[in-house]
Amino acid sequence: MVKINENYLKLEKNYLFIRIAEKVNAFQKANPDAKLIRMGIGDVTRPIAPVVVDAMKKACDEMGVKETFRGYEDSGAGYDFLRNAVSDYYRSFGADVPASDIRINDGAKSDCGNLVDIFGDDNIILITDPAYPVYVDSNLMNGRQIVYADSNEENQFAAMPAPDGYELNGQKVFPDIIYLCSPNNPTGAAYSKEQLAEWIAYAKQHGAVILYDAAYEAFISEDNIPRSIYQIDRAKEVAIEMCSLSKTAGFTGVRCGYTVVPSELKTMASDGTEVSLAQLWNRREGSKFNGVSYPVQRGAEAVFTPEGQKQVKENIIYYQENAHVIAETLKELNIPFTGGINSPYIWFKCPFGMDSWTFFDKMLNEIAVVGTPGAGFGKNGTNWFRLTAFGDKDLTIEAMNRLKELVKNSQ
């Protein structure tokens, strides 16, 4: 008889955003006239740039003509025109990433979830807490053991490596695979070059691989914050980097991202032979992925042109201004927070000593503003709350005015 993967039964039933959606739906049913403002799920609201629309439409036309029609991509790793554009983009901020180390994907979520397939189930995983739930779930699905590095108020939500290891079942262990996300989802905190160098040294010391999520790099505004882990020496020997156009260029509905597995990244099989992780990953993708839609790849290419960069930066500035509005409100209310400077996320301490789901309900029911309870990202989020700057400017201002009223009236 068929046997299921029983690890799935150990996963939490409700994915964070599904639970939120249920609560929001119930609220809307009970309050059909309420003017709801959504600052919860990290989705963008600005349309995609005109150069991207034009490039995609041109590619659609090409697909309708025999002479320019494109079928399967040879490798499924992405067309050279796009891999080269991504490589040039990396070079523009000082990271040397050859096109051959880059694979184009349909958004970072797929690769983030699927990359773990090339690793054994007996690896110990280190995840910062709070974190994007996909890091946790995609490892629990294979029954891997997870240890957590606390990101909290004390370290400004930027967990650093523990020299003595992490506790697992009463023993101290060192992780084999380390997830880092900077600028961080959900906290908005970003690692400096020195901090990343420390993580790289730690990974090298313990033979660990870093899975680096750079999905929010386009929001970095401070000079000493690296856009890519490959701006740090020797990162290529330990780190895989995932990035996406979802937040950079509003591609949440267009679907395109990229993953870098450097050719320098080698490890050893149990029999002592050297193994290239890029080769394993290419083998995995060669069997389970057939490449990204051609018109989408042309749209992504347009993002990296000078005109594309100009247009997508206008949207990023728009969101950064929202982040500023949120940050100024929290300062005014004397509420501690991280993020908002190098990130579209603002992570703040729930007022009134509330836990985050209680504060979520209060915000929803009293001022019709939807945020994301920090508890959904791990235990260090229990009393914290995430707002995103991806909304409409007027609505963001309106929501912050409502928040001010809420806090003042409840004091």
Next chain:
Amino acid sequence: MVKINENYLKLEKNYLFIRIAEKVNAFQKANPDAKLIRMGIGDVTRPIAPVVVDAMKKACDEMGVKETFRGYEDSGAGYDFLRNAVSDYYRSFGADVPASDIRINDGAKSDCGNLVDIFGDDNIILITDPAYPVYVDSNLMNGRQIVYADSNEENQFAAMPAPDGYELNGQKVFPDIIYLCSPNNPTGAAYSKEQLAEWIAYAKQHGAVILYDAAYEAFISEDNIPRSIYQIDRAKEVAIEMCSLSKTAGFTGVRCGYTVVPSELKTMASDGTEVSLAQLWNRREGSKFNGVSYPVQRGAEAVFTPEGQKQVKENIIYYQENAHVIAETLKELNIPFTGGINSPYIWFKCPFGMDSWTFFDKMLNEIAVVGTPGAGFGKNGTNWFRLTAFGDKDLTIEAMNRLKELVKNSQ
């Protein structure tokens, strides 16, 4: 230290089509003036239908306007407009598949590879031989044991279930997961309703799940050949079906397909609780997939409109005429073959008692025609060869003329 998934080291180094590409590249380098005709990889050559191009361009325009912009899909399972269109399409040939059982994907290959994640690694897999290599590789990657059902000249390349089970390590075993592909890649053979009913009864008897690959259903021209396994009674209790627009509508470069996991498909966990496979699959996809590009989904929707069906059928008829040309040539040469009637694939016995890689080299080097050696699909393909009808009509005729010469001159 990080541990790799060592199952990857047991995979064959060269994926079939990569090995072919290497041989073809070497030939072209040595013979720059040769007029190569490609009848190997199963890629289409006709452009996508005008209604599809228009629908995609319209959707690109929508993405460029704030009011009609779309970000993340709520569920990632596909927009209702497309899931409903697929459900209606199923109904048009007598299969009752509700939209809620359908997930839209970026092509059947991803789901075909990823579906196995929801099953335990201790399942025994049954794959017909010859078969699409992805079935084998995606299970070897998890260390699952595979048994094979022989499709051969004797049973007209339509393997039927073995009542006494299959041999594995000297013992008779019954499979837990059964891969069926009809119309078959590579053989072009298609199961009748009676044959599928037999497989369904076998799966029910042994508590097995059938993974049914219907990627070539649009090429079925005979009445008694089902387009979907759900045209057969009780199939929903045992079968998952994967389908794709790649061959139906030339979407190999556009990337869209769909998978059906019926709500009726239940199994038991080791503790005896009932488990819905659809729920496991949705959980997997919820964590590792973020839905298909919106413009691509609009393009797919257009395929299922009356005008879309008319336009894509013109291309299918074009390919069917190619298949007819190939079939007639093989008949004239007295070469045994299957396929070509309900399939774009023609599977024939290599002339001169040659093995398939030797015949591949002969075709390539003597008449500059590229096909696919049957050996790449399993041991029963050792002396067989696959040609596809996806090429240009004139080139298909030209290739068949060259084949006639080759066979006559070698006799």
